[in-house]
Amino acid sequence: MQPITLASGYGNFAVPEVALAAASQALEAARQTGEPLAVSPAAGLPELREALARRYCQRGATGVVAEQVVVTSGAKTGLFALLSELLRPGDDVLLPTPNWFGFFELVRRTGGVLRTRPLAAADNYTLTPETLRAALTPATRLLILSNPNNPTGRVYSRAEWAALLAVTTDFPQLWVLSDEIYEGICFGAVPVPTLLALPDPGQRHVVVSGFSKSLALAGWGVGCLVAPLALARAVVARLFATGVAVPVPAQLAALAATRHAEEIGAGLCAQLTPNRELLLAALAALPGAPATVAPEGTYYIFADFTRFLTAGVPVVEASAQLVQRLAAAGVEVVDGATCGAPGFVRMSYAVAEAELREALVRLRKLLAAVWT
Template sequence: MPAVALEAAAEVLASTQRQHVPLAVSPVAGLPELREALARRYRQRGATGLTAEQVLVTAGAKTGLFALLSELLQPGDDVLMPTPNWFGFDDLVRRAGGTLRALPLAAADNYVLRPQVLRAALTPATRLLIISNPNNPTGRVYSQAEWTELLAVTDEFPQLWVLSDEIYEGICFGPEAVPTLLAQPDVHQRHVVVSGFSKSLALAGWGVGCVVVPPALAPAIAARLFGTGAAAPTPAQAAALAATQHAESISGALCAQLAPTRAQLLAGLAALPGAPAIIAPEGTYYVFADFTRFLAPEWPAVEASARLVELLAAAGVEVVDGATCGAPGFARLSYAVPAADLEEALTRMQETFARLPMPAEIPG
């Protein structure tokens, strides 16, 4: 946890105690100084003209995401999402009334989303396109050039909203910083971003997120937040403000801390039996490992994937089943763990997989 964030939150509490007054309640859209700090940071990243009024601070990123989806979607609206992607989108879209439609991408070409593939998948009935950048679970980062090509397609659909989940934007191991959707031309004023402080700024557990929307949409989102929940507590927002003001140093230190275990996990996976070529993730703190070679061929893929995850859990290795992200036989593994724990996990995985027959070893 960043010391500057902890100190800022502690000062809010100490000041309240010194003055013998109740803890201040934030406006539902967030403390003005935090909204302005976030807007300033996005402007520094290329979102010229963005104002604090377009930024709404929420009690966690998921709260903001659900408010946004609930405001945008009507019952049955088509929502297109390239997969693999975060498993939580499915339930949130459903609860907001939408119908999620997967657009499968391939690990073999590093989950590239080609403009012609996107154009073929979009229809006049598609209300929303969801892209995570960096992607959870794959760690794929979509570059500025890729955004330009993809948005040239979405611009052909004036009714389409584009949502970019950027909660991991500060965890990047590629040659360039992760581009924000907010810095791209928005011809139809239909680009929205969801982010938060738990990942890139190391404030897990503080329950602060944000959404950034076009000016015309901001009052409706604020009204929905007011009618359905409460603002994030002021000490948590003070921590978020301090983290925002020191975002580059916090994210830089986090990436430096993660780099050794990232390399350790990649090397350990490459040493497993029959390991395919692994493309190192450019963002997040996950590796999305291909374990399809270990699936029991007599089982349906989703069931076989669940069984494999159960075998790993029985060995004391907890992973996220790739089937929940649209990719059975893959698993999301975190490298945001101590090196000794990661080494033990890799040893147990090696032992577990050594006991499983590879498809080529199974009698015909």
Template sequence: MNTPLATVSLASGYGHFAVPDVALHAAHAALAAAHSQHTPLDVAPPAGRPELREALAQRYRQRGAPAVAAEQVVVTSGAKTALFAVLSEVLTPGDDVLMPTPNWFGFVELVHRAGGALRTLPLSAAGGYALTPEALRAALTPATRLLLLSNPNNPTGRVYSRAEWAALLAVTADFPALWVLSDEIYEGICFGAEPVPTLLAWPDPHGRHVVVSGFSKSLALAGWGVGCLVAPPELARAVTARLFATGVAVPVPSQAAALAATRHADEISQALCAQLRPNRERLLAALAALPGAPTVVAPEGTYYVFADFTRFLAPGLPAAEASAQLVRRLAEAGVEVVDGASWGAAGFVRLSYAVAPEALEVAVQRIGSVVAPAQD
């Protein structure tokens, strides 16, 4: 009897990272204090502990955003909570939301539940997923309420440079009612020559720039439930009031861990990138060795490769159906991936290399057996 293959998942959005020691020690200290004093845990203020808000503001100032103040920072129970709270505050039913794609599939449901009407701006793999000022201007209308970006981008790993940001914001400045929201949760996972720039580093002439981030991707705190946002003060206060009315503050031990991680952000992110780099090179090499592999510029950010497998799709089927069929074949071979059709890119698959090296080695061999089987 054949033993079923143990599945290797390259589909998860969470990395194979140990929790940083500084974060563990900080959380333990918060718990130990309550234990030794026989007191309950403190309950944090709705917007987060002041020392964490200030540390985050200081972090953004160090990244080139000198005007960011602690009052603009709100600590949330994960980045998704931050996103939904912001969207719920700035959107009214039917508001036009423009999102370049491919982009994180979770945005679709968040925008829908917040009442927005999502409109996509497809970007080309052949063009390196560049968003040009001309394309952006043509897609925006006076009725567009929000432009939704991620930098680095999930799933493509595309990083918008300082020059690209400057050119895009020269366009958005002509739309005073437009909010610009940048999801920067992967900002520390970068393999380019320059750090990932933050939207907050540019002037905000209409008070409409918002950044959402978190601690699970770049700072190895998956499962700790901590996110954050930075917004103009009035919006930050409105979001805080919404969160106070609908939930509870992030527990103090998690905020203590987040504070320690923030204060050691560079060294933690650099260690994660060093851990990821051999896997990244192995996966890129394996993909390049597949038959008919296109010449692809390696993604600069995140721990994903958005691989073009369109040449392996079954002919005669609709693209989305053929893409789903390919993903099923990979699953049957023991490799879970994310179907690019989720982002409107049928035939592409998102592959995470934030896994154990041994698991990645098994996965690339199985992928090869499916898309490029050995000839007898």
């Protein structure tokens, strides 16, 4: 039986035509002239940095300038460079969970000590100001939030951000990092707010994003970050010393996608909607399904499968066993334990409809047997 993966973090999206055309023009020019490709500055092409700053301004972050924007070889490279600059050995990092599993290793490799603050599905993963204040200490160097959240799809509103930042301003040593790579995949009534649109009197807010999710440029290796000027310059110096700039054709593709971001995002959401509804309905029809709130962002559903875990087995081990049984039945998912929530599974619906339907048939068959 051919396995069907619902575990991938990348969607099955066609590359936007405007991005293909922009990259192709650069390659064709090199072919015709016989000259080498241009090499980008370490911080990225000025026109791409300007376009990104302009888009953040359009989203309400009116103070952002191009010099704060750094183009990176994917969002993960940007995160690693940023954390390497921000964290000192032993620094305390607070991560509300569930959250992207990559943060755990990135913080470890950059010298930080990760502390998690589990949030509950029962109240839609709400992080209240009171909960945040209780979790912060004078030793906390960095707070990491994802908006929209991977894996839950939870979107934090501007009002929620404002309430949380009213707490963080009482901790002058604290930096706040918002991972906004899924910001264009949104099914809510209002667009996903950016942290950069909120007041930052201490100049300690940072955003990391990329082009592989919301702008359908998976495989092109382009990310970006926006930081206060001094930190942005430090990150650029680190990238210059340790790597190479993103190739110009990929940056030109990203520039074209940035200039057409709204229409690309709208097209992806329209493409995803039927599968989203299909998966939500199928999960709701499973035996013992709890009442859930449909996530507003990303192309994942973070399903509560705790009722299918083997009784008497430690929860992390039982979670891994269930994911292994699903894989043996031909459906690959992400174990929620890797995101801080054992017993949950992350499933992507950014796949072909036929594959999703077949995966759901296999899923129902296995889970019905487990339930009985």
